[in-house]
Amino acid sequence: MKKSSLILASAGALLLMAGIYLAFFVAPDAVVRIDDRELVRYSQKIFYFHVPVAETALVFLLLGGFFGAMYLGTRKRSYEQMSYAAVEIGFIFVILVMITGILWTRADWGVWWEWEPRLTTFLVLTLMYAGYFVLRSSVQEESAKARFGAIFSIIAAVNVPLTFMAGRLDSLKPVHPKVFTLQGASMEGPMLAAFLVSMFGMLLFATSLYIMRLDLLRAREDIEYLKEELEVG
Amino acid sequence: MSAKVSAGKQVFAIVKKDVLAELRTKEMVIAMFLFVVLAMVVFSQAFGVILNDLDRVGGGLLWVAFLFMSMLGLNRSFVHEKDEGCLEGLLMSPIDRPLIFFGKMLGNLLFLSIVELFAVPIFFVLFRLEMGASMAGIFLATIFLSNIGIACVGTLLSTISINTKTRDLMLPILFMPVIIPLLIAAVSATGGIMSGEELTEVYGSMRFIAVYDIIFLLVAYALYDYVISE
Amino acid sequence: MPKQMAELLKNEKQPYTGAHAEIEVTGLSKYFGKRKVLTKISFELEKGGFLSLFGPNGAGKTTLVKILSTLVAPSEGTVSVAGLDPYKNSAAIRSKIGLISHSPLLYLDLSAEENLRFYGAMYGVDNVDARIDELLEQVELDHRRYDLVRTFSKGMMQRLAIARALLHRPSVLFLDEPHTGLDPHAVDIFESLLDTIRQDHTFIMITHNIERGLALCSKAMILYNGQIAFYQNKADLDTEMFNEIYRRKVKGEC
């Protein structure tokens, strides 16, 4: 493993461990009041990982679109690799959002799936980015693959906020657990700390994965290049 | 030969050429129309029970039919260009790339709208729906506004899908997730109109559709050069 | 003799052809990542010249022509066509070049006239009607003017494709394997047509047909692996060497 990605991975992992500790042992349990009765909502603990995963996914998907645009503008292969790697990391995290989201839905509402705006949004994103990989594998020529990949990564990135906005329209009633925004009880103190630590940990860890993926892509290209050179003589 | 060719003339020539070819064969528009009507028949048989509640689900049924029908047409729209190498001929002529996009998009918009103009009355008759004249105006406006987005995203993505190995299969996979925000808004708007909801909510959805249209027109304008030329 | 010219004459690989080159390519390279599609291509073609371009598939012939016709941007080097840079004046260049390809570039569901009219609008051709009359007569298709291209034979399509390519009076013509799929009769018509326009046009032809390629050309070039493997004026063309290189590189024989 490259030094930079090793450092990032360990720093991320450490922060994530700290996040677990803070979430379980320091942050207070979430409590909802229903008719004077206090109910502990233990499932809220999922929040400390679910949301950082979601934010990381969005960061990398948007980065994928950004580097895609850089590739089209400059035609430097390295940007195309950066775009592809970013979309792949983003996609892994989108899948994680789906898994954790489904588990949270089950814990909170007793059902595995709810057509709820944000969950639906992420399902759409999952399918859209699955399309990105299908598209790439369906194009043969390397340069066309890069070009169409970059273009679709931009279209998809533009569509991410639009999908979120559409989810807010009234046809889908928002029932996502708004744990902290209810009645002004916004995140504070230990809860916020636990969340932020997890958040940064996740971002660092994802970045280390990103660097590894990029290394792999570059090494692959070197190999292809060397093979060709050897054949040409 | 004039040095600068008028952009309007070029766009118009592309639309005219597509319309002429379509008038000759009529294969696309008729197939699209039959598809929509058949879809309605299938819906009526598949969802017999909920059809009592058509005020609320009717908008959804209509959009499902329109969406799949539009993909049928969009898939065809670049086949002529690609098969005889015409796209290369087009690219070698002194036309700005975004103009090719606008020409193809306007053609698709036209075909889509014509088919829907015939399909909507049939939909209302078959499902025994009624609507006042003032509401009908807003209803058609919503459909047309959505068509702009569908034609725009569809033309952009079908230019990509025509270059892939799987061609026709690729378009739905790319197109549907990208069009879903528009679909949500369109269903909410038409559904709102049909069930007699407050117009403010309908206008909210229509505003979203307009924003979506503008954003993707800009995206297509910026990206089309890269989509179409190497 | 100017020093520059003397140097150019010394370099056998690059025959000097005079100051008024219609197409000039200097140090042209095209990469994709580290992969080289074209490497350091340099040549020039005088006005009225005819370059035949040979090479195996994937040698970069098509990419070279696409670069010259503004469809692909080069990674390095300079290109000028009719004195213009394809990337600064792409629209101006496009109205000076024409393409005759192995596919006809015609819309099958439009008539011959409608096809020409459409491309006339694309190029902004003045007096389209007169020009169309003239061209259809030239390619002997005036009796088929209102028929759909779909009903044409391959040879007729190719003749109409030539009319299409000449519509806007280009000064440079690219021919991309124009003989593919033509029967001998159609080839004859095609070549007599080529003869009539030969004087006032500059040609670059991609072909696998050695006999015709060498017969038509004023210069011959073999591309192999993105590099120039052979390049000579027809006047001093060494046929033996050409065949040797063609056999080795294109057919892969040793």
Add this chain to the structure above:
Amino acid sequence: MEFQEAWPYVVGVYMSIWAVLLIYVIVLQKKLAAVKRELGSLSKAVERKG
């Protein structure tokens, strides 16, 4: 939902995240190692050819 009912899901969430990420890392490392090996043998071949 109280602790007794919710904890399997909470644990499930944490475990699934780590499982997916670890699998991804392992796959990446394996592929990287394979690629390094291939690069090594290729560069030897390049040296031999000069």
